[in-house]
Amino acid sequence: MVDRNLILLELKNINKSFGNLHVLNDVSMTVVQGKVVAIIGPSGSGKTTLLRCVNALESIDSGEIVIENKRVNPKSRNVHELREKVGFIFQAFNLFAHLTTLENIMLAQRIVKKRSVKEARERAFSLLRKVGLEDKANYYPSQLSGGQQQRVAIARALAMDPKLLLMDEITSALDPELVSEVLDVVIQLAKDGMTMIIVTHEMGFARNVASRIIFMDNGRIIEQGEPNKIFNNPEQERTRDFLNKVLNHK
Amino acid sequence: MKLDTSIYLLDWLFILKGAGITLFLCLNAMVFGSILGLIIGTMRTSKLSILKYISGAYIYIIRGTPLLMQLFLVYYGLPVFFRIIVSAYTTALVGLTVYAAAYLAEIVKAGLQSVDKGQKDAAKALGMTSWQEFRSIVLPQALKVIVPPAFGFFIALIKDSSLVAIIGFIELTRSSRMVISRTYQPFTIYLGVAVIYFVICYGLSIISQKYFKANRQDIPKASQPWKTVAIKVS
Ligand SMILES: Nc1ncnc2c1ncn2[C@@H]1O[C@H](COP(=O)(O)OP(=O)(O)OP(=O)(O)O)[C@@H](O)[C@H]1O
Numbered sequence: 001m002v003d004r005n006l007i008l009l010e011l012k013n014i015n016k017s018f019g020n021l022h023v024l025n026d027v028s029m030t031v032v033q034g035k036v037v038a039i040i041g042p043s044g045s046g047k048t049t050l051l052r053c054v055n056a057l058e059s060i061d062s063g064e065i066v067i068e069n070k071r072v073n074p075k076s077r078n079v080h081e082l083r084e085k086v087g088f089i090f091q092a093f094n095l096f097a098h099l100t101t102l103e104n105i106m107l108a109q110r111i112v113k114k115r116s117v118k119e120a121r122e123r124a125f126s127l128l129r130k131v132g133l134e135d136k137a138n139y140y141p142s143q144l145s146g147g148q149q150q151r152v153a154i155a156r157a158l159a160m161d162p163k164l165l166l167m168d169e170i171t172s173a174l175d176p177e178l179v180s181e182v183l184d185v186v187i188q189l190a191k192d193g194m195t196m197i198i199v200t201h202e203m204g205f206a207r208n209v210a211s212r213i214i215f216m217d218n219g220r221i222i223e224q225g226e227p228n229k230i231f232n233n234p235e236q237e238r239t240r241d242f243l244n245k246v247l248n249h250k
Numbered sequence: 251m252k253l254d255t256s257i258y259l260l261d262w263l264f265i266l267k268g269a270g271i272t273l274f275l276c277l278n279a280m281v282f283g284s285i286l287g288l289i290i291g292t293m294r295t296s297k298l299s300i301l302k303y304i305s306g307a308y309i310y311i312i313r314g315t316p317l318l319m320q321l322f323l324v325y326y327g328l329p330v331f332f333r334i335i336v337s338a339y340t341t342a343l344v345g346l347t348v349y350a351a352a353y354l355a356e357i358v359k360a361g362l363q364s365v366d367k368g369q370k371d372a373a374k375a376l377g378m379t380s381w382q383e384f385r386s387i388v389l390p391q392a393l394k395v396i397v398p399p400a401f402g403f404f405i406a407l408i409k410d411s412s413l414v415a416i417i418g419f420i421e422l423t424r425s426s427r428m429v430i431s432r433t434y435q436p437f438t439i440y441l442g443v444a445v446i447y448f449v450i451c452y453g454l455s456i457i458s459q460k461y462f463k464a465n466r467q468d469i470p471k472a473s474q475p476w477k478t479v480a481i482k483v484s
Pocket residue numbers: 018021023041042043044045046047048049050
């Protein structure tokens with residue numbers, strides 16, 4: 001087992017239902033500092049819900065979320081603390097439609113982190129440089145391509161100096177030719193040592209970037225392990241079925 | 251003694267002054283009505299059911315009764331229930347504000363609900379408080395949806411406000427009736443008054459169109475819902 005101090009996030013027996021639908025069933029996992037975890041699984045298996053629970057965008061029915069050895073109490077004020085530590089990149093980008101790229105990246109820095117205009121601006125520009133969009137600072141989201149919007153969304157999340165980034169199928173709303181420009185940014189982040197949980201349907205990408213793969217089905221974690229093991233030698237029948245389906249269709 | 255029934259310039263000036271008062275009254279009713287409407291409309295989208303029901307009841311009661319009845323109730327009710335004698339202007343203002351708030355609340359509610367849930371998720375995910383999310387993300391986007399129909403309501407309110415003449419407040423309609431009672435030339439005067447109402451309302455609708463044009467460029471196509479939202483007022 002890994003050193004406990006290196007564990008950034010720990011989920012213990014998370015359960016979540018929407019009405020009668022048991023979407024997360026006793027889900028437990030740990031995320032180690034500086035590592036990338038990829039979650040794969042069929043549609044409706046609860047991947048998005050799991051990420052949303054980690055960030056308290058969705059409440060959990062039972063279980064525990066521990067981040068940096070601190071238990072998150074979803075009812076209390078520390079959800080804001082949690083969300084400052086955990087960034088979320090959405091499938092639909094969700095850039096603020098009424099704000100420019102620069103304003104999108106500056107807003108939360110200003111009002112949540114209370115940074116000065118100058119500081120927030122400098123940080124925004126350095127991040128825009130990092131994602132290769134410095135020249136788009138004054139564009140509105142509607143004037144950007146999907147790939148550009150998603151890179152801005154990544155910059156916006158990074159501006160909050162998160163300890164952990166959650167990415168929910170961040171390329172699945174993109175035209176195929178725009179996918180790689182976004183994935184390249186993620187790969188760079190992984191190299192820089194950013195801790196991430198990535199939900200993805202891009203198996204090749206998951207394999208390359210993640211140090212751990214989690215396969216979910218029907219609200220349960222069916223199997224998890226190193227990419228080589230999961231992709232070459234899955235233990236579970238269901239994992240094999242799923243991988244056969246997705247890999248053969250590519 | 252021979253009656254002088256000709257219409258003098260002074261009569262028209264008197265009527266124009268009434269038009270100014272009508273505008274002033276409606277502008278004030280709009281300001282107070284917007285503040286109240288924003289609060290009630292926000293309550294309407296609240297998760298707390300008590301706030302939802304109170305605001306809902308307000309909206310349905312006001313929208314379900316004639317403005318004239320509301321004006322009478324304010325006119326006769328204020329002195330009885332609050333033991334205050336108020337001027338005709340205050341009565342008219344309170345009446346129109348109460349009326350406007352209910353309609354504007356519905357417009358506000360629709361505007362708030364038009365904001366994509368993803369925008370709120372993104373605000374939360376960045377650590378914003380509910381108030382910051384409302385103030386910096388939801389409201390600015392909702393306003394773009396709210397302002398056009400609210401402006402349309404304002405135009406309708408100017409026409410509806412002619413009813414306050416009945417409780418004795420001297421605005422455009424009332425002042426024209428006073429001129430008529432001396433000159434006995436209702437057709438000419440009412441025609442003139444109709445033209446004045448038209449010029450005001452048409453002028454305002456031109457302003458509102460200009461406003462949307464000026465605002466349109468920087469707004470993404472996907473979030474221009476007013477193009478599809480039916481502008482329904484009164
Ligand atoms: N807000 C909600 N209310 C009710 N049911 C929901 C809600 N959100 C998700 N669900 C249901 O929960 C289940 C899991 O959904 P979730 O979005 O987590 O799956 P997913 O693994 O992310 O799927 P996909 O690969 O299609 O994105 C689905 O059956 C979905 O219909």
